[in-house]
Amino acid sequence: MVSRAADRLLIVVSILEGRYFPKRAKRMLIVEAKFDGEQLATDPVEHTDQPEFATELAWELDRKALHQHRLQRTPIKLQCFALDPVTSTKENIGYIVLDLRAVQEKKQTPKWYPLLSNKYTKFKSELQVGVVLETDTKAVVDGFKAKEAPPREGKVSTLLSGLDPKSIVAVLNEEEGYHQIGPAEYCRDYFVLSVTIAFATQLEQLVPSTMKLPERQPEFFFYYSLLGNDVTNEPFTDLINPNFEPERASVRIRSTTDVLQVYLCAQSKLQIHLCCGDQSLGSTEIPLSGLLKKGNAEIDQCPVAIEGAFILVPPNRAKQKLPQLPLDMAPTVGVSVVLQKESLCAQPFIPLNAATEPEHPQKKVLSPTRRKTEVLEQRYQIVPSHTDQSSPTEDEATESEMEGLKSDKGTKLNKKAENAPAAVSQSSPVGASSSSEPASAQKIVIPAASHHFCFSIDLQSIRGLEVGFPINCILRYSYPFFGSAAPIMTNPPVEIRKNTEVFLPQSYCAFDFATTPHQLQDTFFRLPLLVELWHKDKIAKDLLLGIARLQLSNVLGLEKTRFLGANGEQCWRQTYNETISVTAAQRSSNRIAELSYAITLEDYGLVKVHEVLVSDSSQCVGAGQQQHIPHPQPHAPEIQPEPRETLEYKAALELEMWKEIQEDIFENQLKKKEMAHMQALAEEWKKRDKEREALVKKKVAEYAVLEEQLQKTLRDLDKRERQLFSAESELQRVKKELQAEYERNMQELQDSVRRAKEECAHQVELERSKIRQLEEDKLRLQQQLYEAENKYKILEKEFQQYKEQQSWKPEIRLQSEINLLTLEKVELERKLESATKSKLHYKQQWARALKELARLKQREQENAMARLKKQQQELEHMRLRYLAAEEKELGKTDRQELEDIRNELNRLKQQEERKQLQDARENSAGRVDSLHSRKLNENMDDYLSRLIEERDTLLRTGVYNHEDHI
Template sequence: MGGKAEQLLIVVSILEGRHFPKRPKHMLVVEAKFDGEHLATDPVDHSDQPEFATELAWELDRKALHQHRLQRTPVKLQCFAIDSVTSAKESLGYIVLDLRTAQEHKQVPKWYPLLSSKYTKFKPEMQIGVTLETDTKPQADGFKAKEAPPREGKAPAGLSGLDSKNLVPVLNEAEGYHQIGQTGNCRDNFVLSVTVAFATHLEQLISSTMKLPERQPEFFFYYSLLENDVTNEPFTNLMNPNFEPERASVKIRSSLEILRIYFAAHPKLQIHLCCGDQSLGSTEISITGLLKENAEMEQQPVVIEGAFILTPPHRTKQTLPPLPLDTAPTVGVLVALQKEGILNKPSSQLKDETEAESPTKKRVLSPTLKKSQSPKSRPRSASPALPRYSHSPPTKDESTEGEVESLQESDIPVTEKVPKDPAPAPEVGIAACTGSESVSEQKITIPASARHFCFSVDLRSIHNPEVGFPVNCILRYSYPFFGSAAPIMTNPPVEVRKNMEVFLPQSYCAFDFATVPHQLQDTFFRLPLLVEVWHKDKVAKDLLLGVARLQLSHVLTAAKTRFLGPQGDQCWRQTFSERISITAVQGSSNRIAELSYVITLEDYGLVKVQEVVVSESSQSLDAGQKRIHPLPQASQVKETQPQPRETLEYKAALELEMWKEVQEDLFENQLKRRELAHMQALAEEWKRRDREREALVKKKVAEYSILEEQLQKTLSDLEKRERQLVSAETELKKIKSELQMEHERGLQELQDTMRRVKEDCTHQVEMERSKIKQLEEYKLHLQQQLNDAEQRFKLLEKEFQQHKEQQSSKPEIQLQSEINLLTLEKVELERKLESSTKSKLHYKQQWGRALKELARLKQREQENAMARLKKQQQELEHMRLRYLAAEEKEVVKTERQELEEIRNELNKLKQQEEGKKSQDSRELTSGTKESPCARLLNDDLDDYLTRLIEERDTLLRTGVYTHEDRIISELDRQIREAMAKRSSN
């Protein structure tokens, strides 16, 4: 406590992100909003892992931080994507940070998912840390807050230069006071006290959508007294707040002028109703009136008191209509400021002085109130009571230096002060005696217009409890208007089960009291009697099941019956009975049982005795007797009668008094006769009007019967239409379900097909891969075989070359081989000539037939084609035939020339053979031995050449191939190579 309010920094560290999609030409920006202030990070690239590495900070003091935590003010981070080209801004999602998680020590950053994200497939997250840091930097000189205008009056001349911002309470721990102002100006000691006495209608602050932080919440009042947090004892029942009135006081050393300036700078005291760390409602009390110019602190304390309305947090931000004063949630608070020198005055003297000099005060809250007499015990509204919970109360803030004391622990006697209860009961006229009189002889002052009433309540039975367990039922109620705030309970508990009715024992209670009739009617119409139904458990705590609302105003409309009172006077009685529902505490519409009751109001007439002395026994009446004794009659009052005098004056006065009594009796009898006459006239008039009402009722009944028939017809039509709608809706649902099933089935088939195709493709790919692998292996094997064959071929070719060289070295062998070769060529050429001649004729015949067949096929296929195409095709065919004929002629001519050359060579060889036959037969013999090898080689070449020529001619005769085709060109090349080889050999 004490010292200037410490400035803090809320630091939000935005480090990096993950799972973001890559978007070129886009930037990422994070904007933060807190307490109406917006901050933003620098733009970064829109990548999958953007790095922000930015800290955003807000400055505030501890008091504002505590207020934000009570109201659960969030820190909202909004993520945007900005197009670098068009500067378009697109929202990607947001993150909400809880301010209560921020701590002053270093915390590990956490990953927060982006809520309402646009990228639903990626699920982006951001790494964020929230910490509290102490703000140590000095404030800039250029920024200065605007000073508040002076409230009331001007500051004294000696304090004209004093700034209200510099007035900070400083704690002096040695002497136990707070100092406001400089030491030289602080000359007086003051005591500032705040008393939270009672609360009403707190259930109005709990809305149907509000979620309490705990399962069994505890409620308490919180306020700050000179920057010290103060809380009262927690309570669990909002319907009947059961907490001890407490006073928190602090000692202040200052002066009146300095305190006036300080209160002008801090004009309001804010009191919150809290549940955990959540503020349910608050009120502001203006304390600027504590030190006005005319306030005299030397003689009396300055007091601000009253019942202040609690406002929910949402009502302060919206323009909602205020609740009525009689049902609005209120808290009774007393704020007092006094000098320390007048603390030793008696309480009664302080009260008398305050009432004498402050007549505008509504009431003075006494610190000696008993729990049953405290202002919180006045009647509540008819809202259902909340259940009671059992939790350990929170400890008070240890930093509060002012003493917080229970108002029941005061040592002042109860008879010295009597509270002015705001409930209707004080209007009855009951007042306590002064301090000089004893407790056993208190007097009750009754106004002259008050009447003597007796009100009785008989809670007869409870029927059909709709709960899942047997109930040990106890009924409890209290009505302070009857003169007692003590609760009335049925005893002993009775067990009630479902579908049964149980009569309650000791459930009758009667109250004798005196009040004026209009006050009785106003109270009965305004305040119902709330009967609480409790389940008494031997193991657990008692459980509040429900509340029944007894409207006492019904008894005022009941028929009056006449009866004679104890003194023979004429009295009136009104009785009303009813069976009502008991509603559960969790909801006003949940019925849990039914209660049968009978209430009776008896009017005994005007109270003749104006002052009665209440004995000690009548005051200490136990609530368990369920009967409050009637007011004492005149015979029970102790009056000191003087001794009779035997004088004439006394006798004349006595006769006059007796005559007055006789005249009063005569006047009363006359009034009674007039009353009977008026009552008879009223009864006749009532009967006449009753007949008129019956006729009017019959007429209305007839009209209503016609309307009922029309309504029945309309209802039948509506039911028929509803049945049609139900059938149509059923059919629609059936069709929808069929379509949905068909869609699901088709989708399943499609998925199965896709899966099978995928499997087939995978299998086929695997098979192709295995085939490729096998082919590669086979290729390698063939390559190896080819290499081996080439090596063998090279070896054989080398050997053959060597052998050939050896044989070619002999000229006779060479000559003989040439002769043999020529002979074979001659024979072969003759054979080929004959075969070519025959084959030529055969091929010509075949070619003619093939051409005819091809022409017929082409004619059948192209009979629907255009004439131009037919003409072109015919010309093409003619050109092809001419080309083939010319080519054949050239081939025949070439072959003839070759044959002529071969004949010439043969003739030359014959001549040479004839000349040499006679030379050497031995050489011829040796030559013939070597000729078969060469002959065999030449025969193979000739056969190969002949086969190539036949294949080429056959392909050309078909008409499909020409000399430009690749296969014909390849055959020509092979023919030329074969002829070249043959000629070389």
């Protein structure tokens, strides 16, 4: 198992930054990478001239698959898009193709790649990209863990390939409180799907002039169906300024990522209707198919969401002839659809069919989301829910899934949390439940002296890291004054190395709360905001590295800028930017990094005395429907008296006059105390002034000694500096010489390359000219050959005609007979010459045969004499060995055998001689007959001389002598 894991690799593509891009204010940049059918994308960044992505994208594969991809030359394609955050449309800018064969396992320096098919023709846009192969350490570590094996991807993909998307339905499990999507054996993960209706604008345009509304005050509400559960929000009466509390409806789902993705694609869209009674005034459709993409692993680390302002369309648009309006003028509803794994939730989940009465009253607390992304021209405001499960003193922050849009000059998607921590005193309760309200609802009373504040914190970047190893950075902080003790963290972790600056993702957080300016100022001066720097390790425990202290009171001393709020009221804003040091957790004096941040305080003015009802639709929604508990609508009296004549106004006037008198008394007492303190301080100052003079004299003597030491140290430093300067000058000289030599060598190399190229070009040109000349010669010769063939055919035809004409003449016939006889004569002469040659050949062969026969005879005689001697020796030995009586008999026998052998040898010799003589006679006779037949007219003397010559030849061989018959 470990060896298989060791073969798992990661292809990591680091998209660092870009350059030479044009600046586009209302656009964002995003890079999508596609490899082997799987697509990954970076987070959207600002469309500036030098965008910083700082993102790593990785694909898993084994070495065998990597080898196969390299053989097939599978590319990695990076496409750069310009994203419109309002309409979510993407504009293709260009692309880059990376070669997988050049990727190595050792880290390489990132390269700048120009964008191909660049839309910005006047700009040479480039991206800095690094590609490296890494061992999948997660797979190696997981190889040692004994855990339940999930279903294999092959089985899940086989199941999905054979499964009809329309047949996947959500089945409610009432006992465990979840909806199951897909087969039970593959459903191992739990998800939470939440829908939040946060705000609505321009709803009056949806009511046609022909529609009759109820005579009493009409109530409007939003309706949608979530996995078969009918959900409506709290009714409201004002269409021009709809005022309703954002509500969240959540369902628990048991499924897998792949099956859920297929199910969401099949469901296609979520329809939300604006209703008045049983009539729909308008609706909008939110596509759910983009919530989960195929192969999307983002949901394992963080929630995925679809959020924004969606245009409401009347049910019969053609009849009403509603004109097309821009987004800021059209009727819209702000909706957030969030899907996340249940393990990522920050609070215990309350299912749809859970009990509607919690054990303890709810509190309105902060649970912001850390994110900083320039997307919309509105600002999201989150109103989360909070449940106290253990005791009334414990607070547990829930995940902020309810978001509202709030118009502002800025262009940041700022997820904010409302809170109301301020009461008359710290010990007084924040809010109490009313007996007229249901147990699940809770009211928060805000005093009239409080101001509505919005405080935002943006942790921008970290640089100057002084730690000896790269860290996975997470920043964490909490400020209970804002209404929650729950920690707020940046997510996901970002890697920081030495000498680099890293911008933090999702680090913007805004807080809405009500308190008095005096209490705000006192708290900001007393309590700094402590930001903790944590190193998140995948294997070991998280490590606290350092702490940064943000003094929030700095923002109070800055100049206030005025702006108009959503309802036209006058508001004030103060903004403060700073870079502070992050000190080590163990040694507070050691600086380990620098943190850049920006804080903003917005004052929206006085808050009127009202009660805020906190509701969470997830606590009062049944398995099949949702119940609603409307706010009691107070009835105003029919006759209202003058404001200055009311008892409340008179009591407030008396209270203000008493406050002014008390302030004057307090100021007089304060001045008396100040004079007494100033006199005591003057006496103490004189006493301590003498002590300081003595201390100064002592310090002056010490400083004189230190100054002398410093002078000596300065002289030594001056000497070392001169030495260092001479060494640097020598180094510069050597560097210049090496640079000059390098340039000279490079110039020579370039000259040689240029000459080689010119020579090669000249050779190529010569070869091309030779080829052209040869082709011309070839054509010319082919033409000549064609003409010669035609001429030959003509001459052959003429010669054939001439032969036919001459064949009938007698001279020609005689000439042909003469030619035939001449041929016969030549043939006979050739045969005669061949016979003569044969005679000489046979004569030579006969002489060689005679010599060979003589040798054989001599060898046979020698062998016979050797055998005879050997036999005689053997007989001699036998004669010595045997008795005298047998000696005589054996001697006779041996003599008889010897006699037989001698006779046999003589007989063989005679036969051989007769055979040779016979052969010689036959040969001689044959030759004589042939010569005689051929040369009958020759002279007899020639014949006799030939016979004499042959006799002498036979005698010279040594086989015959003069006594032989021949």
